[in-house]
Amino acid sequence: MSKTITVNGTERPIPSDPRVSLLDFLRENEGLTGTKKGCDHGQCGACTVIVNGMRINSCLTLAAMHDGDSVTTIEGLGTPTSPSPLQVAFVEHDGFQCGYCTPGQICSATAMLDEIAAGFASDASEDLLGEMQASPEEIRERMSGNLCRCGAYANIVTAIREIAQGDA
Amino acid sequence: MSAHLKQDEPVTSNRLDGMKQGIVGQPLSRVDGLAKVTGTAPYAAEYKIDNVAEGVLVTAPITRGEVTSIDKDSVLSMPGVLAVLDDERLTTRAAQGTANEAPKQDPATVCYWGQPIAVVVAETFEQARDAAKHLKVEYRVHEGAPLDPHQVAPEEQEDETVNQGDLDAAMARAAHTVDVEIATEGHASAAMEPHAAIAEWRDDKLTVYASLQMPNYNIAELADSLGMEESNIRLVSRYVGGGFGSKLGISEETVAAAIAARELGQPVRVVMSRQQVFQCIMRRSETTQKLRLASDEEGKLDGFAHHALVSNLPGEEFAEPVLQSSHFLYGGENRQLKLEVARIHRMTAGSVRAPGEAVGMPALEVAMDMLAEKSGVDPVELRLRNIPDRNPEEDLPFSSHKLADCLRQGAEKFGWDSGPRKPRQQREGEWWIGTGMASAARVHNVGEAKAHVTLKSDGTAVVQSDMTDIGTGTYTIVAQIAGEMLGIPIEKVLVELGDTKHPRGPGSGGSWGAASIGSAVYVACEALREKLAHRAGTSETELDLRDGSVVGGNSLVELLDGEDISEVGHYEPGEIADSHTASGFGAFFAKVRVNRFTGETRVDHMLGAFGFGRVLNEKTARSQCLGGITWSIGVALTEALLFDPVDGHLVNCDLAEYHVPVNRDVQDVDVMMMEERDPVASPIQAKGIGELGMCGGAAAIANAIYNACGARLFQxxxxxxRVLAALPD
Amino acid sequence: MRPFAFQRPDSLAHAHELTVPEDATAVAGGTNLLDLMKLQVETPERLVDINRLGMTEIQETADGGLRIGALATNTATANDDRVRADYPVLARAILAGATQQLRNRATTGGNLCQRTRCYYFTNIDQPCNKREPGSGCGAIDGIAHLHAVLGTSPSCIATYPGDMAVALSALDATVEIASPDSDERSVPVRDFHLLPGDTPCRDNVLERGEIITAVTLPRPVKAKHLYRKVRERSSYAFALVSVAAIVAVEDGVIARADLAFGGLAHKPWHDARLSELLVGEAPSAALFDKAGDLLLEGARGYGENDFKIPLARRTLAAVMAEATETEI
Known part of the structure; x- marks a missing residue:
């Protein structure tokens, strides 16, 4: 049985204390502090990372539950010298202010665009069976798991829309 | 070298408009943007310090009393536990903004449920968190602590009291009157980054990485708490994950980390849990407000009264300044204003974004809507008729006044219907649709500030201050002002903030940051320009700089000839603050839908038009306005601190049950910025914008709810x- | 979080064995359990991770229904084409709950076992009979904004907070449970959750060592499926009141009306009398009012939550009006 997690493409050992959340594993063991701790209880979304292609709250899962899994954090999406298109769009449209919720927003949005492409429905979808669109209302609902206390939501939606339309 | 400007006179030169680089005001992207979107910007808990031990605060589950014993042995044998500290210097409340001295200490005396009384330190976070829960503490409870602001005799805040003319007579003779009581509940800042500190000692020198809005005051607060000299302390706060008042003063984790690190001889980090942030940092006081308005037939005010009851802990000077803009927003010869504070045992009440107007304006502007209805005057027109020429209490001139423009242009852009207004005129399926509006006002503040600007021989510049950027865009506007004055693009300006090794800035709070630090940078750059002009053989006023060169002349590199030049700019507010009333003004317009079955309200569209002096960066300023409007939605519809009636503890102490707005709550939002120059507000003609966007917006929503469905809510x-309870049948 | 041993069984039998002891708790998605462990509301000494036991499939049953594995994520269930086409009330209820991040982890079985959001339950320094039997109820004299108005007891006024189970109740789904020393047993979801009575510490009928293996839906019926959730913000909030409705109208009369309610009680609330009252009648405001009377005849508010009684009545009327296309 493997006891490692693949983090941004690199296999890393799981810590011995099973209490360590995936979030604390990333921040403390791996030094990947781009993933933020805002509430530690799944109530803010700042800790959102992508595990095996799905976005999750890394605070509400244990590192020990993820052996063999593949985790992508904000650091795995882009760097200051090579940012992802969404990262660039967030800067261009000022989709943040203090920046603390931002990595979670971007991880969340990255996975969300894949979910729309895969036809996942949301509470805002009028037709559960139709093709899913990255409409403003869909984006707002699908991004509602990421709180932004600075109130950058309008700009976040604009930034995501730009990338969604570019993909189309 | 240093340059000093104490502003006693209006500054009408508008120098920034004459500069040639052309970047001030431009919607440039944040210079710290890439660091934030890639997760590489370090926040307080994220500095890579070796051998850090983890501290967790222990809090009291009683309302009032004393700690009689702490059984440290109950946890010292647990794995990894290093220490339990109940040092009497531990602080038990957050310091108020600009306190400049230690907040309350003495952790053995408990004044509110959830107060920190000790800190447990262990090798790992999990060990410390578990041990903190296990620590056996005994208390002597002092029963009967007052918890309800309405059950105690309040203290009048006499410097807020106004009795001008004869209000009762005005009410008696008025053609139209409004007499209404409106309540607001407590609010939490709920900044996304929990309060955190890492403390590290080198001999007698202490460095603390913390999440702070005002290091310039916080250093004194920490020094006083620890009994140290400021010169032995360095605070680092380069990125702050939101403040909104909650990080104005030092809070409990900072002092705890410092004491624990000293005791253990190793660095210690203390991060508050989200629940602790709610339970032992600032709350905005709940308010109960009574408004009386007396007008003539045409709605012109003759009488104006605003009373407010707020609360705080015994011993706290802060009282939510509910009446702040009520003193001057509207006319009325006969005036009564009174602010009272009830002493109760909930956690400290202090500044939460836009203290005062954030709750005072939503009440006042509902009363104005009621007056509009009674007098039959359109709500926009009613406000226009009541804009005073001068401050109606102090007879001072306004520094600038954009309210009328905001009302008119905002109404036009929103498509405001100035025809007769009646509730329940529009329905779409289950939803009633309505519109509402309100004025915005927020007093303008400035603070003393210093900034060190160096123009390097390679033609780049460095600006340094202990000023912070709490998401407001300070890094960027500082780079823009320096770049504008020195004729270089912002890519060539390095801005270093949030470190007390640099000169003291103003700190971020009360929306004063940009105007204050911007003015200090401006003053420094003016002095640097004198030097450059001298080298270029011209006068400072004639010196045109752009893209690293004198226009049509030498490059900066040539002028500097291998030498760095630098200046510390020192800006101080002067007498002008007493000779004028300075405020940001604006107008909000909202379109809402109210579900006729469930009472749910959704804000379909909101527009804010604001005048706040010079716009330093159109993009970041707009973001501040958007943020304020988002908070307006929270104040109007979702945010309330709920306190247990038995022991006063905050029951909804997390982000699941304290409802800050989510993305879907914010639909179509529009911002208009009414560019102006306010020569009184600051030497760069700018006023604050961090708070104006939430000063009245909730009332536009409340008034739209009434217009939509006929439910006039007073809470x-x-x-x-509440909507259902207020619905007429 | 207290220290615990982390165990991962490789078979259902092994899982039974590991979860029989009092100090053991099974974890699937963990989105509720780990939250409560951090608060020390839950303090297992052994945490049994059942995520590698399969049970993720969603398959048709022999009688034309659908069997949803206990470890199917909420996302997988809500986006299953058969669920979306034939049981839209279930997809809608799931999508109305939590956030995409949480639904990506939350599972069918875990969601059924979700514990209350009562503020006094989650604060270990407050009295709570559910968390600590005999300690009292802080909510009854405290802040009861979120709390129950139906089926309460002097011991507990907490609500079951979930959405999915409300839809499952309207659908009359069955919970399949594997027991340590017997074969599988099946419990109608309407009987799975318990009312608080004198033992509010028991949320549901699961015995020690039992593990939910699946939820089975009966054959789909042709009807309008609605899930209405009333909440204080437009997303990411627990229900004040929710209604799951499966309603059909034939020849001007109601032919089917399966209703269940969230936010009102310690369990998803289903009252068979509502269906009896409504079926065979022509839809009208008066009829919906009568249904409201029946639903709420035993309701009791605790001050702060009195509003739930009129709100439930109005939401029921709104949902029935929409489902039957009746103007009221």
Whole structure:
């Protein structure tokens, strides 16, 4: 049985204390502090990372539950010298202010665009069976798991829309 | 070298408009943007310090009393536990903004449920968190602590009291009157980054990485708490994950980390849990407000009264300044204003974004809507008729006044219908649709500030201050001002903030940051320009700089000839602050829908038009306005601190049950910025914008709810239960 | 979080064995359990991770229904084409709950076992009979904004907070449970959750060592499926009141009306009398009012939550009006 997690493409050992959340594993063991701790209880979304292609709250899962899994954090999406298109769009449209919720927003949005492409429905979808669109209302609902206390939501939606339309 | 400007006179030169680089005001992207979107910007808990031990605060589950014993042995044998500290210097409340001295200490005396009384330190976070829960503490409870602000005799805040003319007579003779009581509940800042500190000692020198809005005051607060000299302390706060008042003063984790690190001889980090942030940092006081308005037939005010009851802990000077803009927003010869504070045992009440107007304006502007209805005057027109020429209490001139423009242009852009207004005129399926509006006002503040600007021989510049950027865009506007003055693009300006090794800035709070630090940078750059002009053989006023060169002349590199030049700019507010009333003004327009079955309200569209002096960066300023409007939605519809009636503890102490707005709550939002130059507000003609966007917006929503469905609510937030209770049949 | 041993069984039998002891708790998605462990509301000494036991499939049953594995994520269930086409009330209820991040982890079985959001339950320094039997109820004299108005007891006024189970109740789904020393047993979801009575510490009928293996839906019926959730913000909030409705109208009369309610009680609330009252009648405001009377005849508010009684009545009327296309 493997006891490692693949983090941004690199296999890393799981810590011995099973209490360590995936979030604390990333921040403390791996030094990947781009993933933020805002509430530690799944109530803010700042800790959102992508595990095996799905976005999750890394605070509400244990590192020990993820052996063999593949985790992508904000650091795995882009760097200051090579940012992802969404990262660039967030800067261009000022989709943040203090920046603390931002990595979670971007991880969340990255996975969300894949979910729309895969036809996942949301509470805002009028037709559960139709093709899913990255409409403003869909984006707002699908991004509602990421709180932004600075109130950058309008700009976040604009930034995501730009990338969604570019993909189309 | 240093240059000093104490502003006693209006500054009408508008120098920034004459500069040639052309970047001030431009919607440039944040210079710290890439660091934030890639997760590489370090926040307080994220500095890579070797051998850090983890501290967790222990809090009291009693309302009032004393700690009689702490059984440290109950946890010292647990794995990894290093220490339990109950040092009497531990602080038990957050310091108020600009306190400049230690907040309350003495952790053995408990004044509110959830107060920190000790800190447990262990090798790992999990060990410390578990041990903190296990620590056996005994208390002597002092029963009967007052918890209800309405059950105690309040103290009048006499410097807020106004008795001008004869209000009762005005009410008696008025053609139209409004006499209404409106309540708001407590609010939390709920910044996304929990309060955190890492403390590290080198001999007698202490460095603390913390999440702070005002290091310039916080250093004194920490020094006083620890009994140290400021010169032995360095605070680092380069990135702050939101403040909104909650990080104005030092809070409990900072002092705890410092004491623990000293005791253990190793660095210690203390991060508050989200629940602790709610339970032992600032709350905005709940308010009960009584408004009386007396007008003539045409709605012109003759009488104006605003009374407010707020609360705080015994011993706290802060009282939510509810009446702040009521003193001057509207005319009325006969005036009564009174602010009272009830002493109760909930956690400290202090500054939460836009203290005062954030709750005072939503009440006042509902009363104005009622007056509009009674007098039959359109709500926009009613406000226009009541804009005073001068401050109606102090007879001072306004520094600048954009309210009328905001009302008119905002109404036009929104498509405001100035025809007769009646509730329940529009329905779409289950939803009633309505519109509402309100004025915005927020007093303008400035603070003393210093900034060190170096123009390097390679033609780049460095600006340094202990000023912070709490998401407001300070890094960027500082780079823009320096770049504008020195004729270089912002890519060539390095801005270093949030470190007390640099000169003291103003700190971020009360929306004063940009105007204050911007003015200090401006003053420094003016002095640097003198030097450059001298080298270029011209006068400072004639010196045109652009893209690293004198226009049509030498490059900066040539002028500097291998030498760095630098200046510390020192800006101080002067007498002008006493000779004028300075405020940001604006207008909000909202379109809402109210579900006729469930009472749920959704804000379909909101527009804010604001005048706040010079716009330093159109993009970041707009973001500040958007943020304020988002908070307005929270105040109007969702945010309320709920306190247990038995022991006063905050029951909804997390982000699941304290409802800050989510993305879907914010639909179509529009911002208009009314560019102006305010020569009184600051030497760069700018006023604050961080708070104006939430000063009245909730009332536009409340008034739209009334227009939509006929439910006139007198309590915020307007949750479905309250809307249903107020619905006429 | 207290220290615990982390165990991962490789078979259902092994899982039974590991979860029989009092100090053991099974974890699937963990989105509720780990939250409560951090608060020390839950303090297992052994945490049994059942995520590698399969049970993720969603398959048709022999009688034309659908069997949803206990470890199917909420996302997988809500986006299953058969669920979306034939049981839209279930997809809608799931999508109305939590956030995409949480639904990506939350599972069918875990969601059924979700514990209350009562503020006094989650604060270990407050009295709570559910968390600590005999300690009292802080909510009854405290802040009871979120709390129950139906089926309460002097011991507990907490609500079951979930959405999915409300839809499952309207659908009359069955919970399949594997027991340590017997074969599988099946419990109608309407009987799975318990009312608080004198033992509010028991949320549901699961015995020690039992593990939910699946939820089975009966054959789909042709009807309108609605899920209405009333909440204080437009997303990411627990229900004040929710209604799951499966309603059909034939020849001007109601032919089917399966209703269940969230936010009102310690369990998803289903009252068979509502269906009896409504079926065979022509839809009208008066009829919906009568249904409201029946639903709420035993309701009791605790001050702060009195509003739930009129709100439930109005939401029921709104949902029935929409489902039957009746103007009221």
């Amino acid at each position: 915020y937030p307007m949750t479905p239960d």
